[in-house]
Amino acid sequence: MRLLPLVFFVAAVCAQEIPRHPRELKFPPYPFTPPRAADFRHQLASGAIAYLVEDHQLPLVNISVLVRTGSYLEPAGKRGLASLTGSEIRSGGTKSKSAADFDEEAAFLAAQISSSIGPTQGNAQLNCLTRNLDACLALFADMLRNPGFAEDRFLLAKSQMLQALERRNDRADAIEAREFQRLLRGESHFSTAQVTRASLEAITRQDLIDFHARYYAPVNFILAVSGDFQSRDMLARLEKAFAGWPGAAGAIPPVPKPEFSPRPGIYMFQKSDLNQGRVRMGHLGVTVSNPDHIALRIMNGALGGSGFTSRLTMRVRSDEGLAYQASSSFAPGTDYDGAFEVIFQSRNPSVAQAVSIVKEEIERLRNQKLTADELETQKRFTIDSFPRRFQTASLRAAQFAGDEYDHLPPDYWEKYRDRIRALTADDIQRVARQYLHPDRLVIVIVGNTEAIVKGNADRPQYSFDKLGLGAVRPMPLPDPLTMVYPSQPR
């Protein structure tokens, strides 16, 4: 009780000092210049590029290796080879250490070591205590250079992959992503080629050894190194770890572009036991070399790329309560056109309504300029959150290495904020008109087809017929092991 009067007194005095509205707050400036990649870049004698960023706050070292490889380089009929090679580099021991010994040693040193190969990039990572760096780096380099590809681990991985194939039609989210890509990129592009039982069975241990030998060499590496070390000392260690490693054979072929024109429409995949329809809708986008990708980023932020502040969340979630989450992305591609995509999930009867609202919002961006307020919000967000890209040493190193891997111009980040500042509402409307195509939408819906088509009796104004994209096409799911589709409606 004795404290009460004091609390009231404090409250009364302080209340006067609180501005009525947050827009009355004044903030000191925060000058920020993005770090220059060139200041951290080193070329090793072996040909590898290494970005070194020191940070002595914690006794940890992080080394990430980007490798110029990918599943696009798999020979015909061996789909799954790249991914298996990536995982088995880590799991199969080395030429001088059994898989079990390698794993035990890494575990005892508390080192985190990983390896993988994705569609257009390989990656290997080491995170360890500074004190254990010598032993851990030796393990890591041995793994990269001399993987053992132990037979029993290889067979285990194959059997686990086969088991996963059998279950590939279980998850609605997996179906949605896979079928959208297939409808957007066609079937002959590597990005939609699927592992089958036959392709998996065709892969031998020797294939893994060959795939690794062809691409894993320092000339194909870009390293992002961050943490508790002295750069000069770290360079010497890396030189030693990669010394005498011969270059790989021949140049690496470029990533092929898809040659396919998607067919717009509403494609529905039956999963009758779902109480929610999963939707992914969109069309082809642009590459990062297209200067308009910056304006498209701002446009996408206003549409569905910035959470609760974007139009899709406000209308689909907040106004109508139709979905927990609705978002869009317009990520530019590196080697070929990226995609424009909107994704959400909604209860069966309201899917048609939510799809209609999304299409309306896409059209609205073409027909009306962003309000001054929306444009300002998106621009300021992008500019004021910019320093976060470089917040930690590991983020900086990863950014530099990734940018070089993707051949981003060296002055990209230096000019980035000025390019954002220069954008006007006219610019945004121009790119919306040029790159958003409501008539070309490919709409993939996974769920209980009957309930979704039936729609909501309380909202008869919304139906799939009114979207102008033709009748709903029921689509078959493929056999999970052969990926053969029962009857091809096209």
Add this chain to the structure above:
Amino acid sequence: MPRLLVALAFVFPLAAQQVQVEEFTLPNGLKFLLAPRKGSPTIAAGWMARVGSVNERPGITGLAHLFEHMMFKGTHTLGVKNIEEDLKLQVDLDGVKAELRKQEQELARRRRLGEISDGSDPKVRTARHRQLLEEWDKLNARQRELIIKEEYDQILTREGATGVNATTSHDHTLYFVNVPANKLELWFWLESDRLANPVFREFYAERDVVHEERRRMESRPTGRFQEQFDALFWQSSPYGWPVVGWPSDLEAISREDAGEFFNTYYSPNNLAACLVGDFDPVQVKALARRYFARLGRGRREPEPVRTLEEPQRAEQRMIAHAPTLPEAVIRYHTVAEGHRDEPALDVLASILSGRTGRFYKSLVLEQQLAASASARQDGLKYEGYFEIRGTARAGKTPEQVEQALYKEIERVQNEPVPARELEKVKNQFQAERYRRLQSDFFLMFQLLMYESTRSWQSINTDSARLEAVSVEDLMRVAKKYFAATNRNVLLFYTQRGAP
């Protein structure tokens, strides 16, 4: 050469491990945890309410989580063009909702007696019901004109803040964001405003959003069974209902329930805030007083949860058919977060899990029985459990996996774990302690989580407790908790996904 380095692996300068936190409490009971770190362009800022689904009761399950959503819906200042009109509309909306509720209750009664099959079919509604729905739509349309959509989020976004979000668990609710280091005052303004002047606007539309959130979980092949298993596992404890709540409760929760909940659990004496990043603690203290001192202390301290878990007297089993890999999940009742036996259980989980863990070596590699297997100790505020699980390889049954898991459990009960194996796990815990401090945001999150169950200091003291775990401790806790009568078994059989 490696040997020597290995020997060094667990020699640590203990002082370097300590997270330095400055703590202060306002007269109204609101506690602040400050962890300044130089050089970062953003500050991780968050606050935590010591309330979760465990504080609910039948009839209002899901309210803690629904409430988390409501905290983003605006205040007397934000999210609205005319607060007086808005408040009047809210009263009208509540009135119509109460009438609608009666209609829904009548439909529920008729459905219960089998007179109708679908209570949501428009054809079964009375004329009065239809009229109420029209009024409802009109009032909502009027309210929509008064609302400034998502203003809270927009202000933060415009100022370059990222990761604006919140999360509700069984035990606590956390609200967090990363703000640019020069704009920390904005966080003070916004957070004190929504605690001082909240308005639970768009309450009923937000309930629909939560229903969708629930459906999302149910759409996962095993999601819908998880809830049933939780309900089976907890006999009397409020941990038995899902954080997201039972659907029938979500339908019935009113704005009045939410108001009462706020007054009880969102008083400053039930909250703690935490900042990690580049700031001046002196300035922060002044800001804390200026903005948060206006909150009045709650009239009474929220009471700890009364209903505790009754001891389990017999094994329970649940068999599910789902479009997923065959799997065995086994849960034992153990101890709450921070209990003296918890470090030993954490160590046991690590002995069993991972690439060099016993489950993987035995079930996956040697016996070729499982595709994967793992263990974990999950300590909640009032209770806890130890869960082991394994998915079967093609041609193997969940029962085979179950039995093989028990074999490994028996081994840790009856044979001492070799010293080197224990050392390996302790090395990993030590390294993990550093890794967990790498992100400002994650540090803020952990400090608040520890503060919600015990105190933030646990982040510094837990590692000594783990270091002290002995081979004998491992056998003792394994024998104490992994008894057949104390286990709950969930077996998944593969069912082809519905076409």
